[in-house]
Amino acid sequence: MMLFTEVRGLPVVPLAGAGPLGTVTSLAVDVASGTVSHVLLRRGRFGRETALPWESVHAIGPGTVRVRSATAAESVPPRHDLLGHRVLTNTGTAHGTVLDVAFDTRTARILAVFTTRGELPAGRLLGLGDHALVVRAG
Structure with missing residues (x-):
């Protein structure tokens, strides 16, 4: 298990x-499948952001993200950084802000979302947009 905040800032190194x-810079999430879909990275301070599909990741840690291939994704996911996103239930109730996300580094499965109002199991995730992360009311 690893946290998104632990991965942010790690160097991406080819095998x-x-x-x-x-x-x-970030990890893109496919909320429908409950997995990390892409690793977003930037070369240098002013470099363009690139998205590598999760399938190209060989291993994460210690201190690096090692990739099999540096081939960028053909279709880049929408830029929704989960960290700092507002959380709303499907009934419209606010559930704080995303502080961190735990995921399995081997399977890319989201395990839990940590918010300012507590932990949410990954099974409650419904959708992610510009405005908020939407979760099933519990």
């Missing part, structure tokens, strides 16, 4: 080849 490809 074979030269130095780092960039630094992790």
